[in-house]
Amino acid sequence: MQSNSEDDQENSVLKFKIMVINTKELNKLLEDKDFDGITLQVSQELGNNKSLKDSHTFKLIAYKHFASKKKQEQITDPAFFATRSDSQLYKNVQVGDDGVVSHFGNLKLTRAAMEEGIDNSKHAYLVISPEHGTGEFESYIVCNTFYTDDLNASPPSMSLSRGSAPRGKVINPSPPA
Helix, strand or coil: CCCCHHHHHHHCEEEEECEEEEHHHHHHHHCCCCEEEEEEEEEEEECCCCCCCCCEEEEEEEEEEECCCCCCEECCCHHHECCCCCCCCEEEEECCCCCCCCCCCCEEEECHHHCCCCCCCCCCEEEEEEEECCHHHCCCEEEEEEEECCCCCCCCCCEHHHCECCCCEEECCCCCC
């Protein structure tokens, strides 16, 4: 059976929805001293967005958790998330010929990583953008997180190979369960 090079190229790209958090709403959550962080779960969207050419996409689902509680609560308030009025924000993530490993691990954005007291007039959004990892995370999707006031701005360049980020943060995947 012959493979089509165009099909091969399509198989090496994943379409991810970029998560954009409104920092005014994030600051309200940070006012609760019991708030511990946000857990992000990678989920698949199948055939639910007719405006996209490919109706198979991935997205992050956010859950807030508190130090004193044993369970997580999904964040469903639409004001917490920001999108451009013209469209949702999606990104094509190149994964190469070997693809990526899929497992049920989650990503966690801790309270300390969210910079309490962020100036909303300077940084209106916290953007969580999936990337293809490198180094010890080369078989995973990692997330590049950064504050911005312009959703059209390019993310700062990251150094993913060591899990460090000079002008932003990188959220690495939790180990496989």
